Amino acid sequence: MSVNRPLILISNDDGIEAAGILSLVAAMDGLGDIIVAAPLNEQSAVGHAITMRDPVRARPWPFRGPSGQITAYAISGTPADCVKLAMDKLVPRTPDLVVSGINHGPNTAVNVIYSGTVSAATEASILGIPAIAFSYCRWGGGDFEASGRIARKIAERTLKGGLTPGLLLNVNIPDLPLSDIKGLMITRQAKSKWEESFAERMDPFNRPYYWLSGKFINLDSGDKTDIAAVEAGFVSITPIQHDLTAHQAISDLEEWDWS
Ligand code: MN
Secondary structure: OOOOOOEEEEEOOOOOOOHHHHHHHHHHEOOEEEEEEEEOOOOOOOOOOOOOOOOOOEEEOOEEEOOEEEEEEEEOOOHHHHHHHHHHHHOOOOOOEEEEEEEEOOOOOOHHHHOHHHHHHHHHHHOOOOEEEEEEOOOOOOOOHHHHHHHHHHHHHHHHHOOOOOEEEEEEEOOOOHHHOOEEEEOEOOOEEEEEEEEEEEOOOOOEEEEEEEEEEEOOOOOOEHHHHHHOOEEEEEEEEOOOOOHHHHHHHHOOOOO
């Protein structure tokens, strides 16, 4: 590997065999040296979980990109584990960029909290590396062609300009052919929630068990939200951060009588 070239670390949450990560590797081809550290098994919706009570293993994985063999590891852990382990033990030098995805399904609104795709990028930002999470707003199947082109463009721009430390980009790409995508929109997270309903069934030992299902509710009518952008045919780019402090609440709470 040439040290003059940028190093790009690639992860995801759909697992190392997902179509989305293959597209992301193809999209990054030629932008720099590439290393893949992705979960062996699907880890969607694990959020920022890390593995502490079990060993984590990294298995060298035969991963072919458009320009040939890529250095790749299948990790027996979560997306956050993948980035942590790669940064400490697997990368030949500090990466210039970490990209995660391309996720099969949107990561807009409150889903950012549950997303493993976003968490891989968040972990990178915690470690001080510019990071981008990419999601293709379609559940299963589809064509990653447009998403790949867009991911490349955004990665190139980010490599050139860098990101403010602590910041990462959460990118959601509409399920449209490239020619129908209207452009890029800088957005905020929409307010939303899941209305959960747990199906209750009985196991063979007559004990009840529950299976999560839910309905996504958009509570936000704003026109510059991640959801609104995607619905209007734009690529949504939301700057996010792991600092969860509600800064606007500090002065108010300081004035409370705590006695
Ligand atoms: Mn996923």
